[in-house]
Amino acid sequence: MYRYDQIDQTLVNERVAQFRDQTRRFLAGELSEDEFRPLRLRNGLYIQRFAPMLRVSIPYGLLSTTQLRMLAHIARTYDRNYGHFTTRQNIQYNWPALERVPDILADLASVEMHAIQTSGNCIRNITADHLAGVAPDEITDPRPYCEIIRQWAALHPEFSYLPRKFKIAVTASPADRAAVEIHDVGVRIKRGPDAEIGFEILAGGGLGRTPILGKLIRSFLPQADLLAYLEAILRVYNRYGRRDNIHKARIKILLRTLGAEEFTRQVEHEFEVGREFAPRLEQHEVERMRGFFAPPPYQRLEHSTPEIGSVSSGSPAYDAWLRYNTRHHKIPGYRVVFVSLKKHGEAPGDISAEQMDALAQLADRVSFGMVRATHDQNLVLADVPQSALAEVWRELDALGLATANIGTLTDMICCPGLDFCSLANAGSIDVAKQIHARFDDLDYLYDLGPIEIKMSGCMNACGHHHIGHIGILGVDKHGKEWYQITIGGSSTGPAALGEVIGPSVPKEQVSDTIARLLEVYVRERHGDDERFVDAVRRIGIEPFQERVYETNHSPA
Amino acid sequence: MRRIIRRRELVADDARYAGEEAGPNTRLVPPAAQFIALLRAGHAVAGGAAVLIGPTDEVEPLAPHLPLLKLIVVDFPRIGEGRGFSQARTLRQRYRYDGELRARGVLKRDQLFFLARCGFDSFDLDPSENLEAALGAFNDFSVAYQDGSEAVVQVRRRASSGGLA
Numbered sequence: 001m002y003r004y005d006q007i008d009q010t011l012v013n014e015r016v017a018q019f020r021d022q023t024r025r026f027l028a029g030e031l032s033e034d035e036f037r038p039l040r041l042r043n044g045l046y047i048q049r050f051a052p053m054l055r056v057s058i059p060y061g062l063l064s065t066t067q068l069r070m071l072a073h074i075a076r077t078y079d080r081n082y083g084h085f086t087t088r089q090n091i092q093y094n095w096p097a098l099e100r101v102p103d104i105l106a107d108l109a110s111v112e113m114h115a116i117q118t119s120g121n122c123i124r125n126i127t128a129d130h131l132a133g134v135a136p137d138e139i140t141d142p143r144p145y146c147e148i149i150r151q152w153a154a155l156h157p158e159f160s161y162l163p164r165k166f167k168i169a170v171t172a173s174p175a176d177r178a179a180v181e182i183h184d185v186g187v188r189i190k191r192g193p194d195a196e197i198g199f200e201i202l203a204g205g206g207l208g209r210t211p212i213l214g215k216l217i218r219s220f221l222p223q224a225d226l227l228a229y230l231e232a233i234l235r236v237y238n239r240y241g242r243r244d245n246i247h248k249a250r251i252k253i254l255l256r257t258l259g260a261e262e263f264t265r266q267v268e269h270e271f272e273v274g275r276e277f278a279p280r281l282e283q284h285e286v287e288r289m290r291g292f293f294a295p296p297p298y299q300r301l302e303h304s305t306p307e308i309g310s311v312s313s314g315s316p317a318y319d320a321w322l323r324y325n326t327r328h329h330k331i332p333g334y335r336v337v338f339v340s341l342k343k344h345g346e347a348p349g350d351i352s353a354e355q356m357d358a359l360a361q362l363a364d365r366v367s368f369g370m371v372r373a374t375h376d377q378n379l380v381l382a383d384v385p386q387s388a389l390a391e392v393w394r395e396l397d398a399l400g401l402a403t404a405n406i407g408t409l410t411d412m413i414c415c416p417g418l419d420f421c422s423l424a425n426a427g428s429i430d431v432a433k434q435i436h437a438r439f440d441d442l443d444y445l446y447d448l449g450p451i452e453i454k455m456s457g458c459m460n461a462c463g464h465h466h467i468g469h470i471g472i473l474g475v476d477k478h479g480k481e482w483y484q485i486t487i488g489g490s491s492t493g494p495a496a497l498g499e500v501i502g503p504s505v506p507k508e509q510v511s512d513t514i515a516r517l518l519e520v521y522v523r524e525r526h527g528d529d530e531r532f533v534d535a536v537r538r539i540g541i542e543p544f545q546e547r548v549y550e551t552n553h554s555p556a
Numbered sequence: 557m558r559r560i561i562r563r564r565e566l567v568a569d570d571a572r573y574a575g576e577e578a579g580p581n582t583r584l585v586p587p588a589a590q591f592i593a594l595l596r597a598g599h600a601v602a603g604g605a606a607v608l609i610g611p612t613d614e615v616e617p618l619a620p621h622l623p624l625l626k627l628i629v630v631d632f633p634r635i636g637e638g639r640g641f642s643q644a645r646t647l648r649q650r651y652r653y654d655g656e657l658r659a660r661g662v663l664k665r666d667q668l669f670f671l672a673r674c675g676f677d678s679f680d681l682d683p684s685e686n687l688e689a690a691l692g693a694f695n696d697f698s699v700a701y702q703d704g705s706e707a708v709v710q711v712r713r714r715a716s717s718g719g720l721a
Contacts, residue, residue, distance in 0.1 A: 007699045007714050014697045022666065030686075031664075038636050039666055121636060151701045157673035158645050161638025238642045243611075243634075277649040279703060 001062050001370065002147045002292045004112045011155070012109045015116055019043050020102035027099060042120030042160070043105075046422075051095045053420065055118040056108060060128035060146040060170075061089030061373040065360035068371050070111040072356035078104050083356070085341060085349040087413060087464055088125050088167070089373040090118055094420050116154055121162045121249075123153035123234075127169045129177040130374040133293060134382045136330040139189055140197060142172040144289035145226065148281065149187075152227050159234045163241035164249035166234070167206070179375065179491035181205050181213045182467060184251045185233060190220070197223050197286075203233060203263070204255030207461035211497045212252045215260040217267060223286065225271075228278035232271035236263070296368035296383055301333020304386045308335060313390075320404040320442065321393050326384075335386050337367075339379035339396060340403040340411070344436040347429040348414040349377035351401075358399050366392055376413055378406065408445040409453060409514075410436050413464055417457030417474065418481070424457030426474025426481035431455060431510050438511035448518060451532045454489075467491045469533040470514060471498045481507045487517060487544060488536040496537075501545050516547045559687055560658070561668075562678040564694055564708050566687055569680065571629060571658075573608060585629050588613050595621060608660075611639040619651045628653065630676070632661030641674045648675035648705040665690035669697055675705035 004012070019039075026036040040046075044055035056071070063071075071091055075083045078100055079093040086092055096104060108114055117124055126146045133141045149168060153159070159166075171178040172189035180186025186202035199221040205214025221229050237251045240258075255263045271278075309322040327336040339359065342348050351359075359379065363371050366388045367381040374380060379401075384392055396402035405411050412435065415421065417428030432455065439445060454468030458475075465471035471486035482504040489498030505513050520543050521532050536544070557579070558569040572582040588607040595601060606627035609615065618625075628647065630640040640659060647653040659671045660680035668679060672694060681690060700711040 005714070007701075007712065010699045011697060011701070014699070018666075018696050034635060035664060121638070154701055155670075155697070156702055157670040157700075157704055158641045159638075160670050161636055161641060161667075163638070235642050235646075239639055243637070243639075273650055277703070 001064060002059075002143075002289070008112070008151075009109075012112070012114045012116075015043075015114060015155070016102060016105045016109050019105060023099065023102055038120060038161075042117055042122050044115035044118030045098075045101055046119065047098075052098050052101065053092055053094050054096050054101055054104060054115060055086065055090050055092045056113060056115050057118045057125050058090050058113075058373050059150050060126055060132070060143055061130050061375070062143065063371045063373065064111075065363050065369045065371065067111045067113055068356050068360040068363070070107060070113065072353040072360070074104055074107060075353040075356070077107075081354075082350055082352045084347065084416065085351065085373050085377050085379070087375050087377065087415075087462060088118075089127050089130070089375055090125055091373070092416075094416070119165070121164050121166075122160050123156065123162075123166045123168065126150050126153070127167070127178055127183075127375060129171050129173055130372050130380055131177060131327070131336060131382070132172070133295065134329050134331070134334075134336055135173055135175075135177075136328055137175055138173040139191060140172050141290070141293050142170045142178075142189055143293045144286060145187070145189065146170050147289055147292070148226070148285070149230070152230070152279065156234075158231075159238060162234070162238055163243045164246065164251075166237070166251065168230075176492045176495075179464075179467065179495070181495040182207055182211075182464070182491065183214060185230065186214050187226075192220055192222075199223070199226060201229065201233075203267075204252040204260070206250050206252045207464060207466050208250065209247055209459040209461075210250075210252065211461070211466040212256065213495050213497065214252075215255060217260065217264040223283070224281050225275075226281050228275055228280065229267075229271055231278050232267045232274055235270050235274065236266045240266075295331075296370075298331050298334065298383070299385070301331075301385060301387075303332045308386060308389070317397075317404070318390065318393055320446070321397075321402055322389065324404045324408065324446070325402065325406045326389065329383070331383075333386055335384050335389060337381040337384045337389070337392055337396075338374075338406040339371075339381065339401045340406055341378050341401070342405055342411050343400050343403045344410070344440060345433065346400075347416075347419075348412050348432055351379075355399050355401060358395070359401065362392065362395055376411065378411070404442065405445065407450045407452075408442075409439055409448060409451045409518075410445060411452070413452070413454040413468070415456050415462035417455075421457060421462075423460055424474060425459075425476035426457050426483065426507070428455050428457045428463060428472075428474060431472065431474075431483065431507065434507075434511045435514065438515065448521070449528070449531050452490075453514075464491070465489075466497045467495065468498060469531070469536070470517060472510065473504075475504050477504070483507065483510050485510075485513055485517075485548075487541055488533060490533050499541050501541055502549055505548075513548055517544050520544050520547045558680070560678055560680045561687060561691065562656070564691060566691070571606065571627070571680075585627065588618055592617055592621070609643060611637055613643075615643050615646050615651070618647075622647075622651055622653050622655075625653070625655055627656045627658060629658045629660050629680070632659060632663050632667075635662050637661065641670065644671075644674040644676055645705055665693035668693040669709060672709045673700065673702075673704035673706045673711075675707065677707040 046053040169178040169183040170187040188200040201218040202214035372380040418424040455472040456463035456465045467489040473484040484504040486498030585606040604626040658678040
């Protein structure tokens, strides 16, 4: 992983000192609430319903066990013993005291971490494929490029007061596990005619109240121009993005207003005239960065025969875990293990300090001391020898982290909702619990195959509901919590925004509504391989609407 | 008397804007659009002129007239306004403007470092700001990842990083 040098460490330390002074000035009355807000937000600090919420940056989701132990320490010392992993591969703490936040930041800095730009109208955490470096299908490891972009974006003097937040994702795989099409800028690494690395650039994607998929604005950008081109995009956005209406301030609105062609023309023009002054990404810098992401010292192993999961071990629970919670690894004899943070009874993405500590110990033993956060709010041990899988399963199971549901209906994405967030219209966590309770039969879930449920407590769409195969959006109706359901959304292959099936349903009918959707799917499904979302694409939403809104189930 | 920061020192403000009363040793800084209109109407303008540009003003029309200008004031009328950062960089880099470049408006010391790195060298901060204390903000960071256009701060950048250096 990337390791700080003197410059990185100095920058983070100086940011801690700066924020400590800003907090002091606020508490002393020298800064008004309005003045302090943009300063604290750009350091991940929200004032929420009950307490401040602090979001800590995990660049492209990669954590050392030293860092994970520090996250556990922070949960124990400054919070209520747990943290919440987010859809941006970050972690949030829901109960820190404002005056102790500078101390938390100092603790983070001691393990090369920070909360810089985890919120606010600036360039946010760069996200990437959580299987980077181990996925058999990737063109190259995207993380060196992510780190290069992270450094370029950190405290950028020109782009720190943008019209609105700005999210960048990078993928190097055709499977696109980073959902680049729903980002302000999506970077797809590809190879040119001479096998040289370059980038396909998408712009103007995003969810929120105006969900739009990104448009292709450059089909091949040479490696050296990556940062120069990003500067051109950001400069056009910074100058012409709307600032009069927070709901129309994202780059997607500018792109839609200008049209993709005119937007692209302006970016290309800015790129040309600004090139002389823009940073140039030299090959030796890429090589230097690549050095930080060199493969760990893998042992020479053979893939197990027969193939993992293909024969019964005698333990159905272990077999199910192997099948659902582990994935192929590009190195023979290794396997990728998903750590499920979607146990029934727990808020999706939540993890306790004890679980973090135990997981760190396990990762030290079996996965080269590294852990990853996914944008689906799970964790990953990326480099587990196949011979250690049974032991890993037993330990994760004892920790409550082995629910064999990755990719199934109960592997839900869920924002904190009304329980914590001051923006939310409705609860998410208790709806997740309702769904878990209704669909607790794992064999039924396995029969259903891969289904992604994504849920947001308001139209800001932190839970990415638009791209859920089933999307659930909390809305406020005369002070009551109702839920609008969409189906057919997807983050990949190809990405699509879900369609609203009809009027929203009251809270107590959410899981019943999902049951009816599944009933139609099971009835209409073409063979075992047709996923729910494929069936929706094939037959459209009408059969689902008919069933959900039959008269004996009128949602008022 | 209003004070500004110029090249890291506190000095009396030498500018006044439309609607303000003339004070001793102050000169009127007209909006850029008015300045350009005067030039286009054939009025002669002596060197050493000053203009004010707002967030929605284009800087490109000013480009041919930059040799006449000694001071460009960029307005930041609201908290969180950020267009001026790009206007400044464009003036300093693409158009190689080397006169005084001033940031003015709802700005606190917390923006000073970024402003300086974009090429501003004088600062007319929010009246609520403690200017003596604000001078320290030029030293908020001693390092940076990006190239800057700065005149008034010094940062160390990574030598090994080629284009990033």
